[in-house]
Amino acid sequence: MSDAQRLFLGFALSDQEGESILKLQKRLGAPGKTVEKANLHMTLAFLGQTSQRQCQRLEAALEGITMPKFEQRLDSLVHWRGAGVVCLWGQATDSGLTDLYHGCQSLCQNLGLHQSEHDFNPHITLFRKAKQFSIPEWQPEPVILRPERLNLYLSNSTPAGVRYEVLQSWPLGI
Ligand code: 3AM
Numbered sequence: 001m002s003d004a005q006r007l008f009l010g011f012a013l014s015d016q017e018g019e020s021i022l023k024l025q026k027r028l029g030a031p032g033k034t035v036e037k038a039n040l041h042m043t044l045a046f047l048g049q050t051s052q053r054q055c056q057r058l059e060a061a062l063e064g065i066t067m068p069k070f071e072q073r074l075d076s077l078v079h080w081r082g083a084g085v086v087c088l089w090g091q092a093t094d095s096g097l098t099d100l101y102h103g104c105q106s107l108c109q110n111l112g113l114h115q116s117e118h119d120f121n122p123h124i125t126l127f128r129k130a131k132q133f134s135i136p137e138w139q140p141e142p143v144i145l146r147p148e149r150l151n152l153y154l155s156n157s158t159p160a161g162v163r164y165e166v167l168q169s170w171p172l173g174i
Contacts, residue, residue: 032130
């Protein structure tokens with residue numbers, strides 16, 4: 001029997017960052033299924049189905065990586081039609097974050113985990129199942145993320161919807 005779990009690496013939002021996102025979601029109405037506050041996050045790397053052994057090796061490898069603090073500005077609304085998501089997006093400019101992204105992609109490659117085919121696109125998903133959406137004329141209030149920790153999340157599908165659980169966490173800037 002497979003012991004694999006669906007995992008990803010990402011950053012939680014502070015209370016204040018979460019409140020700013022909730023305000024933005026309200027202003028946009030409901031072009032799809034609103035991502036609830038507890039599930040708001042910025043993904044660093046989607047790992048896909050990960051075995052216990054891969055997970056242990058990943059955790060051990062992450063212990064040895066430098067994880068600097070960084071700032072990420074998110075200031076543009078995007079609609080990724082194929083995925084059916086509306087996101088608050090920003091250009092990746094802080095090398096602390098992009099270096100961490102590339103470090104994680106390289107670990108994923110070594111461990112045979114899912115690797116992104118795309119460049120890193122910092123974003124917070126605001127709505128899912130959003131097939132129709134017109135980007136409004138107004139500009140969203142920028143949100144500047146300053147995460148304290150990198151989290152390893154378990155993505156659990158439940159009858160009530162997806163639930164994310166933090167399995168492990170590493171402080172940034174230490
Ligand atoms: O909500 P965001 O966009 O940050 O879209 C999924 C979510 O990202 C993404 O992983 C995060 C946690 O579920 N994800 C899910 N399946 C994926 C896949 N096959 C994926 N990313 C890339 N490839």
